[in-house]
Each structure stands twice: as structure tokens, then as C-alpha cells.
Amino acid sequence: MTASPPPDPPPANLLALVPEAARAAVSAWVNARGLPAYRTGQIVRRLWVAPVAQWADATELPATLRAELERDFPLGRLAADTERLSSDGTRKYLWRLADGEAIESVLIPSGARRTLCISSQAGCALGCSFCATGRMGFRRNLSVFEIAAQVREIVLRHPEEKPTNVVFMGMGEPLLNWPAVDATLTILNSPEGFGVGARHITVSTVGILPGMAEFAKRPEQFRLAISLHAPTSAQRRTIMPVEKKYDLAQVVEAARAFDRRVTFEYVMIAGVNDRDADADELVRLARRLRALVNILPLHPGGGGDLVPTTADRIRAFAERLRNQGVEASVRRSRGLDINAACGQLRVEVEGRRRRSGHAVGKVAAGEERPQILKGA
Numbered sequence: 001m002t003a004s005p006p007p008d009p010p011p012a013n014l015l016a017l018v019p020e021a022a023r024a025a026v027s028a029w030v031n032a033r034g035l036p037a038y039r040t041g042q043i044v045r046r047l048w049v050a051p052v053a054q055w056a057d058a059t060e061l062p063a064t065l066r067a068e069l070e071r072d073f074p075l076g077r078l079a080a081d082t083e084r085l086s087s088d089g090t091r092k093y094l095w096r097l098a099d100g101e102a103i104e105s106v107l108i109p110s111g112a113r114r115t116l117c118i119s120s121q122a123g124c125a126l127g128c129s130f131c132a133t134g135r136m137g138f139r140r141n142l143s144v145f146e147i148a149a150q151v152r153e154i155v156l157r158h159p160e161e162k163p164t165n166v167v168f169m170g171m172g173e174p175l176l177n178w179p180a181v182d183a184t185l186t187i188l189n190s191p192e193g194f195g196v197g198a199r200h201i202t203v204s205t206v207g208i209l210p211g212m213a214e215f216a217k218r219p220e221q222f223r224l225a226i227s228l229h230a231p232t233s234a235q236r237r238t239i240m241p242v243e244k245k246y247d248l249a250q251v252v253e254a255a256r257a258f259d260r261r262v263t264f265e266y267v268m269i270a271g272v273n274d275r276d277a278d279a280d281e282l283v284r285l286a287r288r289l290r291a292l293v294n295i296l297p298l299h300p301g302g303g304g305d306l307v308p309t310t311a312d313r314i315r316a317f318a319e320r321l322r323n324q325g326v327e328a329s330v331r332r333s334r335g336l337d338i339n340a341a342c343g344q345l346r347v348e349v350e351g352r353r354r355r356s357g358h359a360v361g362k363v364a365a366g367e368e369r370p371q372i373l374k375g376a
């Protein structure tokens, strides 16, 4: 009796690997077929540098080779559940993942700059009171493929809109998914990946100390942003439960050890963190780190019962910081007409589906067509 041949190995997802590992896998595959070595570079280039949606589109390769690539290294995609374009040019995506989870990315154009805000987790365990994602609870960590694919999809859909900057400020706390974020940073920054300069990639954290220590080990000049949102530990506890585990003093110390310019993110909430005394406390912290303060208006509807600080009050607050020598910028609220704040779109879309009787969770293949809802 002849033994049956061993089963074929499952197709490999090259898009889940860092470029160096993808190159090694492709190189071994090319060698095993007796193909010329230059094919490796041609194939790897189609992963991130000049991505194709499917191997059939890589027409510089022979048709037989493209068919074999499709069989052995199929290219995964994210299904766009919803894509919205705001009147201010902000583009927001709700991606539906293979298991039915939904995550968001937002592309924010500003002059020659196009900043893509990406998610690192589906939902979030940290429950910040001003955040729609926090109210969803934690669903799961995203894989390397799912994080990096948020960038790849933008390049595939709108090649002229390739992000110049990437910020981990979407759904989830990136430093609670460090192994996947670590690998994605390499894919984003590598010349064989998306080639985004390290100074144009920002990881934003509430201050997860073990993750900050890991991030600090990376030699590249990646940027660190601290989601501060309150200038004292007591105030922070009222809006950010994580303060009980990693308190403000420890987070500031860890940021100091980071040895690079740090940004404080500060969302303005009426009556909670927007008094003159709060500005003065914030000055004290910012001076210690020579931090830049990014003031963010609270998105209406994004923070449950919390009320956004008025524009006049925000201006006065920023002025008070500047008068005391702190560099402060006020971010314009972008994409107000498309629920662009983190988590808002998923909450809205799933609420609408529930009301109309659609199941939320796993979607049927037919439901995965992009829905383009242009903003007003």
C-alpha cells in the first residue's frame, strides 16, 4: 500500500509578517521553483510598496507565477462595511473583520499631509468616560494583518491618498496589544513596507507602563503621545479608570525616560478639566517634559453625558498655556458630520442595524459590499 502524500501546507499570509520575514519566505519559495532571484523583489514590492488587491493585478509577473502566488500566498483584504466622506475631506471607514468584529480608521487631510488614525483593538477595556469605544467594552486584540491592512486598504482604494502620517489613536489601547503593534510599526516604517518616516508615526497611550518600556526600546524616532485629559491624578480617576493602576506620576516619569519629544492629548470637557487652575496644573506637567499639548474639543455625542467645552473657553485655556511658555495647539474638530470620533461610527451603524432587525456580529458575504455615504 502506498502512503498518501503529506497534505499541502496552508497558504501563508505574507501580510502578517514584517518585510524581512516576508522576503525570506518569498525568497525560499522562489528558490524552490528555480526562478531567478529578482522575482523575490518584484513579489515583495507588491505587498506594501506598490500593493495589489490580488496577484492577478501584478502584470509584470508571468500569468502562471501569479496563479501560483494566489494559491500559496493569497492576499487578504478588509471588507469596508461603511465608508464616509465628510464635507471637510475627512474620510472614515468602518471595517468588518472575518469574525464579524468592526473597527474604524479615519483619514484626515490637512494641506499636503494625510494623517491616518488606525485601530489596534476591537473595542477597549479601559472605559474612559469620554470615549464611545470605551463604552463598548473589550472585544479582542487585532492581528498584525488587521492593523497594517487599514493602511493597505487606503492605498488600494485611493492611491493618491496614501497616508503621510499614521497615528495609533483609533479604537483600543495600542500598548495593550504590543506584539502586534511592534510588528506593525516595522511594516509602516520599513522601506520595503509602507516607508512612512518614524517621526511621522505616533503611538498614543493612556500610559501602560510595561508597554511604554517596550516601546522605548525601539531605536527609531517614533513619537509618543500620552492621553492625559486631566492634570491631576484625582481628576484623572474620575474620567479614566486606568489611573488606579498606572497613576499620573508614574506615567509622567515613564514618558520622561522616553527621551523624545512627547505630546499630551487633552480633550476638553466642560466643568471637568477646563478651569484656569487646570491649565496651570497642566503647565506644570508640560514644563517637566517639555511636552507639546494637543487640545481636542470633545466630539458632541462621543462622550455620553459629558458636555464639550465652548470654543471661547478652549481658546482662553490654550492662551493661558502659551502665556506660561507651553506650546499648545487646538485641533479642529474634524468630520463632525460623519461621527469621526473614535468608536462613534461603529456605535451608530450597529445601532441602526439593530433597530432595523439586522443581526450584529457575523455578516453574510452579501452584506460586505462597501456602502458609500458621502457627508453633507
Ligand code: SF4
Binding pocket: 124, 125, 126, 127, 128, 131, 132, 133, 134, 135, 170, 171, 172, 173, 206, 227, 342
Ligand atoms: S480613549 Fe483610548 S484607552 Fe480610553 S477607552 Fe477610548 S480607546 Fe480605550
